[in-house]
Amino acid sequence: MSLDVPFHYQQMAEQLHHLLGRFFVTFARVELNLSLRVGDSGSFSEKLERYIDEVGSRFSDNDEEFHKIATWYMAADSLRVKRNLFAHGRWGILQNAQLVAHVVGYPPNTQVERRFPLSELNSLVKEAELVDKELTKIAW
DSSP: OOSSSOOOHHHHHHHHHHHHHHHHHHHHHHHHHHHHHHOSOSOHHHHHHHHHHHHHTTSOTTOHHHHHHHHHHHHHHHHHHHHHHHHTSEEEEEGGGTEEEEEESOTTTSOEEEEEOHHHHHHHHHHHHHHHHHHTTSOO
């Protein structure tokens, strides 16, 4: 199913559900693999800190492997922020505009809505999958 052609509501809903499922399953796999490396106690953020402390300390700041680890760490932390935001928000479909809406907070004062095309969510899924793939390539 191409993300460039207009979808009907049901098609958009199915694509949204599919992409969100891939995103959350991929995040869960990243967290599992990280937990296997640093232990399962604590939040994802705490596991990331332990990982960067334990693995990163083996390399100097000038080492190429250190830069790979630091780059992965930043991408994984960004993924964590998106996961938290996505998990605690509400989703809607704006069929006429061919956009999905993600809403965090509650009306009237604290609600924040962000609208974007499904193709942007697809890109976020690909980012998550890259974070997962890169974890297998960097140092233990």
